[in-house]
Amino acid sequence: MPRLRHRRLLITAGLSALALTIAGAPATAAPGTPRPARFNDLANTAHRTGTVHSFAAAPGEDDEEGSSDIMEQADQWNEARSAPGVVAPGAYSAAWAQLRALPRTGGNWTDETGLPYNSDDPRYRDINSNSSGGAGNVTGRVVGMAADDHGYVYAGSANGGVWRSSTGGGRWQPISDKLPAPATGDLRLDGRGRLWFATGEANTSATSFVGTGVYVLADPRHGEFRASDRVGGTELENTTIRALRFGGDTVWAATSRGVWTHSTTNLAGPWHLEFAPNPSFLPGGADAADEEAPYKNIANDIAIDPRDPSKVVLAIGWRSGDDYNGFYVRSGGTWQRTTLAGDIASDPDNLGAVTFGRSADGSKYYAIEQSPEMLATNGDSNLFGIFVSNNGNPLGPWTRVADYHKLAASGSANTSPGYMPGIQAWYNQFVQVDPADPRHLYVGLEEVFESKDAGATWTTPGPYWNFNFPCWNIDPSKQTGDCHQTVHADQHAAAIGSNGGKPYLVVGDDGGIYRRPANGKADASGHATDWVSLNDGSMDVLQYYSVGVGTDRQGRNAGVAISGGLQDNGESILRPGDRVMGSNFGGDGGDTIVDPNNGCNIAAEYVYLALSVTNNCAVNDGSWTTDPSKVSSRNVAPPDNALGSAGARFIAPIAADPGNVNDWVAGGTHVWVQHKGFAIQSGADWVNVFDLGAGHVATGVSISGGTVYAGWCGPCNNQGFTRGIAVGKADGTGWHQLSLPADGVIPNRYVSGFDVDPANPNHVYVAMNGYSRKWTEGPGAGVGHVFESRDAGAHWADISANLPDIPANALKVVWGGGLVVGTDLGVLYRAPGQTGWKVLGRNLPTTTTMELRTGLYGLRLYAATHGRGIRSYDLWQLLLFG
Incomplete structure (x- = not known):
C-alpha cells in the first residue's frame, strides 16, 4: 500500500x-x-x-x-501483480521453475551500492535531506529478526532475503539466495534451534511482496535455505505471512488468507487451513475476483496459552475495519468470535492490527492493538493501546498499560498534533519481552519504547530522530554534543540474543538493523546512549525504485555519479572515489532523472510527482541553513502532485528524452511535458499536453524523438480494472488513445513501462505486469509480458516467447539492438535477431528489478532492484561470453 x-x-x-x-x-x-x-x-x-x-x-x-x-x-504493488483478478497459488513456483530452466548469458553483475550508506552524511546536510537526524548508516527495510545465545543474529529483509551474522550483527552473509521468494513475513528460531522463514511481507505497504510459503533451515549457523526446505506444498503461495507461532508440536501461520497450521515434527504434507472468516473470497471461491477479496481473510497474530497449547486466540481483521474483525477462539470444534476480558477492545470498530508478545516463563502476555475507528477519526494516532495479561492467559483479563498520550510523554520525538506515537500503528508493530525478566519489554511503533515494570512506566530509548530535541542544530558547531545515535524510524521486528553471556537487543526497521545491550544506558531524557548501527554495507538490501547515472569529476576522481530513489531512505548518491554513499534527499525517493553528461544534475521524485531538482548534487555549501531560498535544490512539481489525490500514483513515472535531455515527461491524471531540462525553475514550467481521462492515472511514461507514450490504469483496483495507452507529441499535437480491447493482444493488466528504439520513435516496446490468465482469475488477463509495435502502437506483437510468466516492470533497448527486461524474479536478455530469452549474467540475486538504465555511451547497464541495491552489468561481456 x-x-x-x-x-x-x-x-x-x-x-x-x-x-x-x-x-x-x-x-x-x-x-x-x-x-x-x-x-x-x-x-x-x-x-x-x-x-x-x-x-x-x-x-x-x-x-x-x-x-x-x-x-x-x-495495495498498489500487490494489485499491479494481480489485476484484473486474484492470482492462484502455484504461479510463483511455476515462474521460478521456468526461470531456472532458461539458459544464461556469461558475465557477472557488480553490486554498486554494497558499501555503507550514511543517512547523516554532512556533505548533503540541508532541509531536503534528513542528515544529522541520528539514524547513521542505513540499509533497506528489515521485518524479521532472530538471535541465539552464541552471537548469531538472523535478519529477514523486506525483499532481499535472510542474512546471517556470527558476530552479533554486521559482516552479514546471505543465506536464502537459492529460494524463489526474497520477501520476509516472519523469522523465528524454534526450540530445536531451527530457523523458520515465512515469506511474503504482511506490512500492507506500497512495496510489500507476496511469498511462496514457509521454509525451515535445520542448521542456521552453517547452512543455507534451499527450495527443498519448504514446509508443505503450494498452499501458502502468493500470500503474505504476518506471524509464525509455536504451540506443542504445531506451528501456526497468520496469513493474508486466514490462519494455517502444520506439524513441526513432520514437515511433509500440506498446510491445514484452520480458519478463514470469509472463505468465499479465497482463490477458487465465489467472490475471489471481488475487489475486496485481498482484505477479507486477514489474520494478524496468534496467542497460545503456555500452559495448554490447545487454547488459542486468533487476532483477525483488516486494519481499516470490517465486520469480521475480532478475536476468535475454538469452541465445539468451530472458531467463534469472542470478547476478551479486560480493557482490550474486541469489537470490529476498535480491533485492527494486533501483535502479541509472551514472556519466556509464560507469566505474562503483552499486546499492541491498533484501532480502525481511530484511524478514521483521530489525526494524531490510531494506537488503541498496549496491554498486559498479568496471568499469562491470552483470554485475559487484559489491562491497558499505555496509550499514545502516555508514550508521547515518555521522551518521544513525536509529540506534535498530527504525528504522535502510533500514527502508523497499522504498519509499525513489534513486542519483545526480555527472556530474563517478564516485566522488561520493548515495543516498536514508529519509535522504540521500553518498560521495566510491565508497562507501568515507559521511556523512549529509540526516538524517531534528534531533530526535535535541544541537542540538535543543523550546524555541527552549534550542537550541544549530547545527541546520540538513534534508530531509523518505523519499527517492525526485534529479538534478544547474547554473546559471551552478554544479552543484547536487535531491532529491524525501515533503515535496517540496530543493536544495544538488553539493559542499556540512557540519558536523562530516556534516550539510549548505546545504539550501534549494524548496517555496515555487507547486507545490501536497499529498496530502489529508480536509478540514474551521469559523468562526474570529484577532485582527482573521474567516473559516474550513481543516484537512485529508495523506499523510506531518500535519494542516495555515490560519486567517484566515494567509500560511503550519502543521502541528498530525505523521505521516500521515487523516480529519478540524471543528466548523463553531468551526474550532479538530478531530478528526484519524493512521491506523487513531488519533484526537486539540484544542479550540484545537492551538496551542502557550508552555510548550514534551513532557509529554502538558500539551499541547493528547488521544488518543481507538476500540478498533478497533490499528495494522495487522484493526481498521481504513489511512485509516479517521469522520464527524459535520451536524445534531448531537456525534454521531460511526467504522468499523473494528465501527461505533463517541460522543455527546460535541469534549468526548470518551478512547477509552472510544466505544460499539460493530454488528459488521460476520468479516473485514469499514469503507470508508465516514455519520451523519445518528441513522441510520448503514456500507459495508464483506471479503475486500478481489481474490480473493473482497465488499462490503456495514450500516444502523442511533446508539443501537444497528435494525442490519441490506442484501441486496446480487453481481449486484444495487449492483456488487460498493468502497463509497467516502455522503451523506444532510439533510431525510430514509432518502434516501441511495452512491459506488462501481473500473471497470465492461467493463474489470474479475472477478465482479459491474457498472456504475455513484452510486446512490440513498429507503428507507434497501432499494432502490437507478443514477443514474450519463452519469457517466464512473471510480472515485468521495465525494459531497455541496449547496445547492438538487444532487449533487456526487468521482472519480479530477475533480468532477462534477448539478443539482436533472436526470439528467445536468457537470464542476463550469472550472479544476480533473486529480487525485483524496478528500473533499467544505461550509462555513458550505453556500454553499462544499471538495474534498480527493490531489495538488493543497484547492480550494473558491463555489456561488453555479451561479446566476450555470449
Missing part, C-alpha cells in the same frame, strides 16, 4: 507550511528548525493536510473515493 510515512516535522511552523511543502511550494522555517516532513505515507499526509481520505474506509463502506481508491493505493 502506499505507505504513509514521514520526514522532518515542522513543529513550530504549523500545518499550513507543511501542506505547502508537500504540494511542492516553498515553506518558510525559522533558522535551526527541521524542515517539514517528506511524508512517505499517504495516511499520515491525509490526516495532516486534509488532501485525501485516510486509510480509514472499511471495505464496503459508502465512501466513493475513500474505500476503493484508498484500498487501491494501499
Whole structure:
C-alpha cells in the first residue's frame, strides 16, 4: 500500500507550511528548525493536510473515493501483480521453475551500492535531506529478526532475503539466495534451534511482496535455505505471512488468507487451513475476483496459552475495519468470535492490527492493538493501546498499560498534533519481552519504547530522530554534543540474543538493523546512549525504485555519479572515489532523472510527482541553513502532485528524452511535458499536453524523438480494472488513445513501462505486469509480458516467447539492438535477431528489478532492484561470453 510515512516535522511552523511543502511550494522555517516532513505515507499526509481520505474506509463502506481508491493505493504493488483478478497459488513456483530452466548469458553483475550508506552524511546536510537526524548508516527495510545465545543474529529483509551474522550483527552473509521468494513475513528460531522463514511481507505497504510459503533451515549457523526446505506444498503461495507461532508440536501461520497450521515434527504434507472468516473470497471461491477479496481473510497474530497449547486466540481483521474483525477462539470444534476480558477492545470498530508478545516463563502476555475507528477519526494516532495479561492467559483479563498520550510523554520525538506515537500503528508493530525478566519489554511503533515494570512506566530509548530535541542544530558547531545515535524510524521486528553471556537487543526497521545491550544506558531524557548501527554495507538490501547515472569529476576522481530513489531512505548518491554513499534527499525517493553528461544534475521524485531538482548534487555549501531560498535544490512539481489525490500514483513515472535531455515527461491524471531540462525553475514550467481521462492515472511514461507514450490504469483496483495507452507529441499535437480491447493482444493488466528504439520513435516496446490468465482469475488477463509495435502502437506483437510468466516492470533497448527486461524474479536478455530469452549474467540475486538504465555511451547497464541495491552489468561481456 502506499505507505504513509514521514520526514522532518515542522513543529513550530504549523500545518499550513507543511501542506505547502508537500504540494511542492516553498515553506518558510525559522533558522535551526527541521524542515517539514517528506511524508512517505499517504495516511499520515491525509490526516495532516486534509488532501485525501485516510486509510480509514472499511471495505464496503459508502465512501466513493475513500474505500476503493484508498484500498487501491494501499495495495498498489500487490494489485499491479494481480489485476484484473486474484492470482492462484502455484504461479510463483511455476515462474521460478521456468526461470531456472532458461539458459544464461556469461558475465557477472557488480553490486554498486554494497558499501555503507550514511543517512547523516554532512556533505548533503540541508532541509531536503534528513542528515544529522541520528539514524547513521542505513540499509533497506528489515521485518524479521532472530538471535541465539552464541552471537548469531538472523535478519529477514523486506525483499532481499535472510542474512546471517556470527558476530552479533554486521559482516552479514546471505543465506536464502537459492529460494524463489526474497520477501520476509516472519523469522523465528524454534526450540530445536531451527530457523523458520515465512515469506511474503504482511506490512500492507506500497512495496510489500507476496511469498511462496514457509521454509525451515535445520542448521542456521552453517547452512543455507534451499527450495527443498519448504514446509508443505503450494498452499501458502502468493500470500503474505504476518506471524509464525509455536504451540506443542504445531506451528501456526497468520496469513493474508486466514490462519494455517502444520506439524513441526513432520514437515511433509500440506498446510491445514484452520480458519478463514470469509472463505468465499479465497482463490477458487465465489467472490475471489471481488475487489475486496485481498482484505477479507486477514489474520494478524496468534496467542497460545503456555500452559495448554490447545487454547488459542486468533487476532483477525483488516486494519481499516470490517465486520469480521475480532478475536476468535475454538469452541465445539468451530472458531467463534469472542470478547476478551479486560480493557482490550474486541469489537470490529476498535480491533485492527494486533501483535502479541509472551514472556519466556509464560507469566505474562503483552499486546499492541491498533484501532480502525481511530484511524478514521483521530489525526494524531490510531494506537488503541498496549496491554498486559498479568496471568499469562491470552483470554485475559487484559489491562491497558499505555496509550499514545502516555508514550508521547515518555521522551518521544513525536509529540506534535498530527504525528504522535502510533500514527502508523497499522504498519509499525513489534513486542519483545526480555527472556530474563517478564516485566522488561520493548515495543516498536514508529519509535522504540521500553518498560521495566510491565508497562507501568515507559521511556523512549529509540526516538524517531534528534531533530526535535535541544541537542540538535543543523550546524555541527552549534550542537550541544549530547545527541546520540538513534534508530531509523518505523519499527517492525526485534529479538534478544547474547554473546559471551552478554544479552543484547536487535531491532529491524525501515533503515535496517540496530543493536544495544538488553539493559542499556540512557540519558536523562530516556534516550539510549548505546545504539550501534549494524548496517555496515555487507547486507545490501536497499529498496530502489529508480536509478540514474551521469559523468562526474570529484577532485582527482573521474567516473559516474550513481543516484537512485529508495523506499523510506531518500535519494542516495555515490560519486567517484566515494567509500560511503550519502543521502541528498530525505523521505521516500521515487523516480529519478540524471543528466548523463553531468551526474550532479538530478531530478528526484519524493512521491506523487513531488519533484526537486539540484544542479550540484545537492551538496551542502557550508552555510548550514534551513532557509529554502538558500539551499541547493528547488521544488518543481507538476500540478498533478497533490499528495494522495487522484493526481498521481504513489511512485509516479517521469522520464527524459535520451536524445534531448531537456525534454521531460511526467504522468499523473494528465501527461505533463517541460522543455527546460535541469534549468526548470518551478512547477509552472510544466505544460499539460493530454488528459488521460476520468479516473485514469499514469503507470508508465516514455519520451523519445518528441513522441510520448503514456500507459495508464483506471479503475486500478481489481474490480473493473482497465488499462490503456495514450500516444502523442511533446508539443501537444497528435494525442490519441490506442484501441486496446480487453481481449486484444495487449492483456488487460498493468502497463509497467516502455522503451523506444532510439533510431525510430514509432518502434516501441511495452512491459506488462501481473500473471497470465492461467493463474489470474479475472477478465482479459491474457498472456504475455513484452510486446512490440513498429507503428507507434497501432499494432502490437507478443514477443514474450519463452519469457517466464512473471510480472515485468521495465525494459531497455541496449547496445547492438538487444532487449533487456526487468521482472519480479530477475533480468532477462534477448539478443539482436533472436526470439528467445536468457537470464542476463550469472550472479544476480533473486529480487525485483524496478528500473533499467544505461550509462555513458550505453556500454553499462544499471538495474534498480527493490531489495538488493543497484547492480550494473558491463555489456561488453555479451561479446566476450555470449
